[in-house]
Amino acid sequence: GQQVMQIPQYQHVQEGEDFTTYCNSSTTLSNIQWYKQRPGGHPVFLIQLVKSGEVKKQKRLTFQFGEAKKNSSLHITATQTTDVGTYFCADLWLTGKLIFGQGTTLQVKP
Amino acid sequence: DGGITQSPKYLFRKEGQNVTLSCEQNLNHDAMYWYRQDPGQGLRLIYYSQIVNDFQKGDIAEGYSVSREKKESFPLTVTSAQKNPTAFYLCASKPAGDTEAFFGQGTRLTVV
Numbered sequence: 001g002q003q004v005m006q007i008p009q010y011q012h013v014q015e016g017e018d019f020t021t022y023c024n025s026s027t028t029l030s031n032i033q034w035y036k037q038r039p040g041g042h043p044v045f046l047i048q049l050v051k052s053g054e055v056k057k058q059k060r061l062t063f064q065f066g067e068a069k070k071n072s073s074l075h076i077t078a079t080q081t082t083d084v085g086t087y088f089c090a091d092l093w094l095t096g097k098l099i100f101g102q103g104t105t106l107q108v109k110p
Numbered sequence: 111d112g113g114i115t116q117s118p119k120y121l122f123r124k125e126g127q128n129v130t131l132s133c134e135q136n137l138n139h140d141a142m143y144w145y146r147q148d149p150g151q152g153l154r155l156i157y158y159s160q161i162v163n164d165f166q167k168g169d170i171a172e173g174y175s176v177s178r179e180k181k182e183s184f185p186l187t188v189t190s191a192q193k194n195p196t197a198f199y200l201c202a203s204k205p206a207g208d209t210e211a212f213f214g215q216g217t218r219l220t221v222v
Contacts, residue, residue, distance in 0.1 A: 012153070018148035033210065035211075042200060042213040042215055042216055043153070043202075043211075043213050044213070092208065095153070096158065096160045097158060097168070098143060098158070098202075098204075099155060099169075100145070100152050100154075102152035103152045
């Protein structure tokens, strides 16, 4: 089936450094959702992007949707230890099918 | 207390036995999903259902079966045909349309 590729798989940063995860698709995405899963927990919704070129911010998190709607990114400014976890992008089809990327696991060293 | 309930949290079964994982939601959501999570492979879709009495296969449906007889319930059966069933299983639900999905706490299945 259609795949949503997410990179990198793992990222280790020093507290205070920035972090970015990228989500790419070979076909046009209907819309993109981002989720965060804390260690030992379940995924929790962060945000949804629908429009081409859309940019949304949540405090230190910035989400972007590419102009061609084939890629998206999540950028965290000045990481904190509370940012630790795995970040997933997910493609929500018009049919209701919800496909997740492989996730990027973020480790933050204090 | 509203939400999605998966039970049990941990489940052990012997190889060759079928096992059913429970997922119940009282959020009045139309859509429900089952995912399997393995280290380094993200969330892989097993089955999903948009409406009662209807469901579709996801990317890794082989060896699994589901039913959707009630809006609130979407049980997943892991059959003996599933070659590598040990994994963390997550159930999710969402309202119809461009909306967020809500996840249960997950069931960690170990087959020995």
